[in-house]
Amino acid sequence: MSKGLPKRSEDYSLWYNELVKKADLAENSAVRGCMVIKPYGYSIWEKMQAELDRMFKETGHTNAYFPLFIPKSYLSKEASHVEGFAKECAVVTHYRLKNAEDGSGVIVDPEAKLEEELIVRPTSETVIWSTYKNWIQSYRDLPLLVNQWANVVRWEMRTRLFLRTAEFLWQEGHTAHATAEEAKAETLQMMNVYAQFAEDFMALPVVRGRKSANERFAGADDTLCIEAMMQDGKALQAGTSHFLGQNFAKAFDVKFATKEGGLEYVWGTSWGVSTRLMGALIMAHSDDNGLVLPPKLAPTQVVIVPIYRKDEEFEAISAKANEIMADLRKAGVSVKYDNRDTHKPGFKFAEYELKGVPLRIAIGPRDLENGTIEIARRDTLTKEQFELASQPITEKITGMLDDIQKSIYDRAFSFREEKTTEVNTWDEFKEVLENKGGFISAHWDGTSETEEKIKDLTKATIRCIPLARKEEAGTCILTGKPSEGRVYFAKAY
Amino acid sequence: MSKGLPKRSEDYSLWYNELVKKADLAENSAVRGCMVIKPYGYSIWEKMQAELDRMFKETGHTNAYFPLFIPKSYLSKEASHVEGFAKECAVVTHYRLKNAEDGSGVIVDPEAKLEEELIVRPTSETVIWSTYKNWIQSYRDLPLLVNQWANVVRWEMRTRLFLRTAEFLWQEGHTAHATAEEAKAETLQMMNVYAQFAEDFMALPVVRGRKSANERFAGADDTLCIEAMMQDGKALQAGTSHFLGQNFAKAFDVKFATKEGGLEYVWGTSWGVSTRLMGALIMAHSDDNGLVLPPKLAPTQVVIVPIYRKDEEFEAISAKANEIMADLRKAGVSVKYDNRDTHKPGFKFAEYELKGVPLRIAIGPRDLENGTIEIARRDTLTKEQFELASQPITEKITGMLDDIQKSIYDRAFSFREEKTTEVNTWDEFKEVLENKGGFISAHWDGTSETEEKIKDLTKATIRCIPLARKEEAGTCILTGKPSEGRVYFAKAY
Numbered sequence: 001m002s003k004g005l006p007k008r009s010e011d012y013s014l015w016y017n018e019l020v021k022k023a024d025l026a027e028n029s030a031v032r033g034c035m036v037i038k039p040y041g042y043s044i045w046e047k048m049q050a051e052l053d054r055m056f057k058e059t060g061h062t063n064a065y066f067p068l069f070i071p072k073s074y075l076s077k078e079a080s081h082v083e084g085f086a087k088e089c090a091v092v093t094h095y096r097l098k099n100a101e102d103g104s105g106v107i108v109d110p111e112a113k114l115e116e117e118l119i120v121r122p123t124s125e126t127v128i129w130s131t132y133k134n135w136i137q138s139y140r141d142l143p144l145l146v147n148q149w150a151n152v153v154r155w156e157m158r159t160r161l162f163l164r165t166a167e168f169l170w171q172e173g174h175t176a177h178a179t180a181e182e183a184k185a186e187t188l189q190m191m192n193v194y195a196q197f198a199e200d201f202m203a204l205p206v207v208r209g210r211k212s213a214n215e216r217f218a219g220a221d222d223t224l225c226i227e228a229m230m231q232d233g234k235a236l237q238a239g240t241s242h243f244l245g246q247n248f249a250k251a252f253d254v255k256f257a258t259k260e261g262g263l264e265y266v267w268g269t270s271w272g273v274s275t276r277l278m279g280a281l282i283m284a285h286s287d288d289n290g291l292v293l294p295p296k297l298a299p300t301q302v303v304i305v306p307i308y309r310k311d312e313e314f315e316a317i318s319a320k321a322n323e324i325m326a327d328l329r330k331a332g333v334s335v336k337y338d339n340r341d342t343h344k345p346g347f348k349f350a351e352y353e354l355k356g357v358p359l360r361i362a363i364g365p366r367d368l369e370n371g372t373i374e375i376a377r378r379d380t381l382t383k384e385q386f387e388l389a390s391q392p393i394t395e396k397i398t399g400m401l402d403d404i405q406k407s408i409y410d411r412a413f414s415f416r417e418e419k420t421t422e423v424n425t426w427d428e429f430k431e432v433l434e435n436k437g438g439f440i441s442a443h444w445d446g447t448s449e450t451e452e453k454i455k456d457l458t459k460a461t462i463r464c465i466p467l468a469r470k471e472e473a474g475t476c477i478l479t480g481k482p483s484e485g486r487v488y489f490a491k492a493y
Numbered sequence: 494m495s496k497g498l499p500k501r502s503e504d505y506s507l508w509y510n511e512l513v514k515k516a517d518l519a520e521n522s523a524v525r526g527c528m529v530i531k532p533y534g535y536s537i538w539e540k541m542q543a544e545l546d547r548m549f550k551e552t553g554h555t556n557a558y559f560p561l562f563i564p565k566s567y568l569s570k571e572a573s574h575v576e577g578f579a580k581e582c583a584v585v586t587h588y589r590l591k592n593a594e595d596g597s598g599v600i601v602d603p604e605a606k607l608e609e610e611l612i613v614r615p616t617s618e619t620v621i622w623s624t625y626k627n628w629i630q631s632y633r634d635l636p637l638l639v640n641q642w643a644n645v646v647r648w649e650m651r652t653r654l655f656l657r658t659a660e661f662l663w664q665e666g667h668t669a670h671a672t673a674e675e676a677k678a679e680t681l682q683m684m685n686v687y688a689q690f691a692e693d694f695m696a697l698p699v700v701r702g703r704k705s706a707n708e709r710f711a712g713a714d715d716t717l718c719i720e721a722m723m724q725d726g727k728a729l730q731a732g733t734s735h736f737l738g739q740n741f742a743k744a745f746d747v748k749f750a751t752k753e754g755g756l757e758y759v760w761g762t763s764w765g766v767s768t769r770l771m772g773a774l775i776m777a778h779s780d781d782n783g784l785v786l787p788p789k790l791a792p793t794q795v796v797i798v799p800i801y802r803k804d805e806e807f808e809a810i811s812a813k814a815n816e817i818m819a820d821l822r823k824a825g826v827s828v829k830y831d832n833r834d835t836h837k838p839g840f841k842f843a844e845y846e847l848k849g850v851p852l853r854i855a856i857g858p859r860d861l862e863n864g865t866i867e868i869a870r871r872d873t874l875t876k877e878q879f880e881l882a883s884q885p886i887t888e889k890i891t892g893m894l895d896d897i898q899k900s901i902y903d904r905a906f907s908f909r910e911e912k913t914t915e916v917n918t919w920d921e922f923k924e925v926l927e928n929k930g931g932f933i934s935a936h937w938d939g940t941s942e943t944e945e946k947i948k949d950l951t952k953a954t955i956r957c958i959p960l961a962r963k964e965e966a967g968t969c970i971l972t973g974k975p976s977e978g979r980v981y982f983a984k985a986y
Contacts, residue, residue, distance in 0.1 A: 030564060062535070068613075069524045069583070073600060095581070108586065167562070
């Protein structure tokens with residue numbers, strides 16, 4: 001078992017990197033900035049996908065698949081869009097290799113140059129709206145509610161596993177509507193779907209908000225977002241939902257015949273979450289012993305470890321373990337019996353702690369005599385003896401899993417509340433940012449210039465304008481100009 | 494409703510292309526050879542994925558994700574592998590665009606050239622075995638049973654929707670084992686998983702076989718396959734499973750400490766099926782009216798269409814339809830009530846025929862009076878009046894769905910049997926190939942030269958050496974040399 005995870009309090013960043021590797025979640029590949037998502041990490045991502053996919057379908061969306069490649073000219077059709085993505089994209093220029101004539105190996109065949117370069121999609125608005133042009137003629141074709149699960153590539157210079165990688169996995173919803181109101185309602189609905197997923201499944205409290213103009217998606221008229229707080233006091237953007245106005249409809253000439261007989265441009269939205277959520281999940285709950293997973297996303301919710309010296313003991317324990325396992329499976333609990341004889345119980349305990357299995361059951365010979373089992377909770381690292389006769393085991397375990405799910409949410413919520421500070425002066429702002437971190441709720445004059453200046457001076461950005469903010473007149477912490485309400489500043493991932 | 498699907502008997506190829514587009518399965522994109530999989534087509538692919546994924550997990554495999562890009566030098570490490578894929582691969586050479594100085598638009602930034610070119614994966618053996626080197630140290634790490642769902646790119650010059658596209662979706666299993674026997678058993682097991690999926694879910698009978706050396710995967714020691722027969726008498730390779738020997742272990746230096754204390758190269762397999770299966774599914778069962786789908790893969794199994802003139806009639810019919818729908822859903826049947834008032838019943842009937850919905854229920858005012866409904870089967874295009882009092886509706890419908898599943902399999906099986914011909918002379922071979930098509934079971938002398946010559950002369954290839962063939966001495970149809978048994982020739986997709 002790999003030992004020696006660094007402590008969060010000593011080096012949070014190193015703790016995260018080591019945890020991702022030691023818990024078998026992901027690792028760097030031979031290709032700069034591209035990660036390998038390992039089986040254990042991928043099984044958590046699959047659970048996230050399944051829940052999100054269900055929520056998308058329940059809100060009327062269907063999946064489809066669009067090309068990996070985008071012709072360079074397409075990317076350029078929406079001006080601010082290409083501006084946003086051109087600086088970090090992988091470009092395909094050739095379609096063949098050949099053997100070098102000097103025998104030095106395989107080279108790119110200069111005769112196999114593409115007429116037009118292809119961009120590996122950094123996001124798919126352009127290729128999708130070029131397709132929508134053929135799918136949409138009349139108001140009867142609207143709304144068009146499509147989602148895609150795909151890989152995308154953004155050639156980031158500084159990468160970190162899950163949080164920022166050159167290639168990542170995500171879903172991108174792309175919808176088309178007859179009216180601005182409908183498109184805005186969709187934008188809001190999907191932001192709420194993300195928030196609900198984060199809170200109910202990831203046990204991750206989020207702030208629902210709106211991005212400032214500076215932080216908006218390249219090509220959007222409005223970007224809504226959910227923002228989460230990590231244990232080191234830095235914010236993490238966990239999902240975004242964009243109101244695209246008619247920008248892409250105009251760029252790709254997508255018009256529809258209205259009910260009234262007119263011809264109008266379509267209104268659009270797009271929204272996405274990515275494997276970045278894995279980073280948020282890991283950083284929000286885990287501790288110095290390893291991963292802490294919310295039961296609703298844990299690939300294995302309960303592990304049973306036998307404690308024995310003699311073969312007869314092992315047999316009797318296994319019979320009990322199999323009985324418990326069958327009961328729990330019937331109740332929909334995912335459970336594993338680790339009967340490996342190649343590893344000692346202590347090794348197994350450490351392994352499941354590292355991997356964040358929510359509940360561990362240990363059964364020894366004395367337990368068999370007494371009709372008990374030992375149940376250990378991963379989130380609190382507490383143990384209890386449970387008398388099997390006192391309550392049905394399924395009721396006990398599902399009750400504990402529910403409690404863990406709620407409990408780690410509550411802990412993350414309290415932490416975020418504690419890390420959210422209202423400040424009213426520039427000095428206070430700097431002081432809190434430096435010594436405490438977290439979200440800083442402060443007045444801002446609403447201009448991009450001030451926002452940029454604060455970023456330059458402190459590295460803090462406006463994470464969002466909370467949707468739930470109350471109207472409150474005030475003065476900007478930097479300029480003293482009038483402000484209509486507080487926004488959330490933070491240093492961010 | 495789109496009319497005028499060409500007839501299979503007149504132009505099978507055009508029929509297929511038009512069907513794929515008109516049934517909303519897929520279409521060509523703006524990027525040469527890359528397709529858009531439309532929502533309806535993708536929903537069928539999702540059902541395929543779900544079943545295959547379940548079967549992979551039941552046989553002990555887990556999913557993971559590896560990088561999209563492969564360094565050029567990696568692709569070259571296995572000699573026959575690079576030979577097989579170098580001629581048709583998309584090459585990334587740059588990582589940035591910039592604005593042209595003359596204002597002519599966005600160009601590739603010549604200063605952002607990659608040190609080493611990256612290949613968009615045509616298959617992932619190289620990048621995965623380079624990773625396995627770090628994952629495998631000892632016999633305790635084996636077997637390693639991993640699958641990946643991903644997109645891959647092969648720059649084919651002649652493309653057809655689903656059957657051959659530059660980008661396609663697939664799964665690729667990559668396993669590592671301690672012994673050759675174990676790896677061979679895995680290769681066989683996964684071929685059988687594919688065969689079972691094809692037969693039980695796609696209702697597609699397949700021949701389980703082994704590829705000749707010529708047709709083997711680039712880098713494999715042995716390739717097993719499943720081969721299906723299409724309605725035009727051409728064969729379609731529907732899945733392959735490769736025994737890789739130690740080829741990739743040697744290319745990437747993947748060794749393991751044996752139980753006995755030695756150090757040995759690992760044995761490998763890889764296996765895959767792709768969106769090509771969609772092409773097989775469409776071509777195997779569909780008819781001149783459109784798609785015919787096996788109920789187990791149909792996104793909608795039953796559609797209910799109301800037939801009415803007056804609003805009161807519509808209300809009464811809807812009440813009955815909703816009641817039936819609720820019952821069927823409880824029984825696990827996917828059912829849709831098409832209550833659109835914008836389209837006439839005849840239009841709806843044609844639409845669901847085109848889209849291959851297995852069962853259509855029509856309910857009119859007289860049906861309400863008589864306690865009946867009309868049930869139409871897509872596969873046979875037959876209708877019957879069903880008395881609701883005579884049998885529970887769920888029993889009736891699930892019985893019919895089961896019968897359709899079996900019936901279209903039987904039809905495809907009979908067709909294949911009829912299209913499989915034993916021949917013993919070269920003249921017979923040519924005659925059957927030209928006038929009848931299908932699988933031709935014939936003796937072959939076992940040499941690549943003869944195989945190539947037959948291909949040059951007739952375009953027929955050896956589809957496989959059937960695993961179930963009986964030993965039978967004979968003489969090669971072309972050379973007259975001795976043969977140990979018959980192989981299957983055919984023209985193929």
